[in-house]
Amino acid sequence: MKLQITIYQDETGMYVVECPVIPGCVSQGKTEAEAHANIREAIAACLDVRREERTNKKTTATIESQT
Numbered sequence: 001m002k003l004q005i006t007i008y009q010d011e012t013g014m015y016v017v018e019c020p021v022i023p024g025c026v027s028q029g030k031t032e033a034e035a036h037a038n039i040r041e042a043i044a045a046c047l048d049v050r051r052e053e054r055t056n057k058k059t060t061a062t063i064e065s066q067t
Contacts, residue, residue, distance in 0.1 A: 005039055007032065022046050 007017040010028075015035035018026040019042070027042040029035030 003043060005036075007035055019043055019046075 003019050003021055005017055005019050007015055010016050014028045014030065015032050016026065016028045017035040017039040019039060022043060025039070025042050025046045027035060027038035029038050
């Protein structure tokens with residue numbers, strides 16, 4: 001799967017990287033290479049959490065009985 005990422009260097013010199021299609025999926029690194037490796041891990045973790053959330057959703061239903 002290919003996902004677009006954005007990367008920039010902040011005022012402290014750290015490389016900040018995020019995946020815009022996955023809200024909240026952000027990481028950083030001291031080098032661009034480290035930032036890329038870290039965002040790959042972050043993307044995998046974000047997708048795992050979303051998968052678990054979908055699996056754990058409970059469905060509620062109302063059942064009416066007639067007497």
